[in-house]
Amino acid sequence: MEVLRPLCPIAWLPFAIAVFKRETLPQLLGMGYTRTVFDQVQLGMVFVIFVGGFFPILTNTLDGVTGVRQNYLLLARALGANRRQAFVHVYLPAAMPMILTGLRQGLGLCWFVIIAAEMLPGADSGIGYLLIYASDNAAMDIVVAAMLIVGCIGAFLSFMMRRIMSGLVRWHGKEN
Template sequence: MTFHCCIMPKNGSPNEHRKLSESWHQVAGWVLVIPLLIVLWETGAYLLNQPWILPRFSLVARQLMHPFQDLYASGSLASNTLVSFVRVLIGFLLAAIFGIPLGLLMGSTRAVRGLLEPIIELLRPLCPIAWIPFALAVFKLQTLPQVFGIRASGTILDQVQTGMVFVLSFGAFFPIVVNTLDGVSGVRRNYLMLAKTLGASRRQTFLHVYLPAALPMILTGLRQGIGLCWFVIIAAEMLPGANSGIGYLLMYAADQSGMNVVIASMIIIATIGALLNTLMVHGTKRLIGWYGKEF
């Protein structure tokens, strides 16, 4: 009895074929779906003819082409976006500065974890926006330079209210702490044993095993944190007490029935959010190329 076993590769390797179709899938959304939606929008808006509800895409695009034009004496699209961005950056950096060390400490010291985990788990589900009235009551409309007694009038820092930074930091703090903590406490015992048999001290183990092993999770925490900040700032700027920022401009334009400015702002907000995420994902890829490929 003989068996004939014959597996022949088809023309071109199967991998090559997959690669080709994958790249096609990747561009399809950009070259097909988005242009199609824009065409539908443009014709729909033209037929509807009610620009205070749905302005034509071309009108919104024209708005986006003039980002430095002053709108309703409230600054331009660009200047308000910059204000929001600086607020987010400061709030996020503060959250990272406090969140990462605390997460590392909690992950490596059981006592600290036991002390702090309940309060963190209790405060974490609270939407950061809920802190705004409290933050306003505490910090009033004080700006960050005012708190530190620095004169910064005329600079962009003059638009960074302490209460907003507080709310942003609070929002980003939790995903950063919790992910760092999970990263540290999830380090494989095998790597700790390996480090021990290679003569690593406790401090060296922390520096050369815990930290690099937790890095992918720390970066995930940072990515979630900055994404949340960008969510929160828009909502925060739409509330009373704000007088600048892209969220403020959006709300103000809506009151003036300037729906083209509203939609232009929405497009800017979405684009920056997507860019931040892409930056965090691709900017850190090289650092953690090993992740998910363990053996």
């Protein structure tokens, strides 16, 4: 796993294109053309987005679980907690701040990967595609507007994750 973690998610695109070609979710499920948004979603892009978010979430979750104080576990066992109770009442609350931090980082990286993937040749929709198309046509007003939209959506996603985090881990200290 450690060999794959440092790879930039965009570096997975040639692999994803070779494996998934331009197949979409409806094609995978044998549904043909459905006239929905899913007809535009390529499996290779979904794979690359998944890889982009997977490693921050995994590493933060592992750090959170391994960072649980042994005293808490010993106390739970001394009070008669079984494995499920120890998981629910000790591991999960202790690891939750790190898990949610990983989710927030993963979400930000996934957003970055979505925009970057839409900028690549073969894409025909999305904000990233709009950025490249407008840039090629010297429409700098559209480029700046699209960049502002990307930034605003990213800031909104981060804000929402912080709100979720503050609601789920009230006992944890405030984040800067």
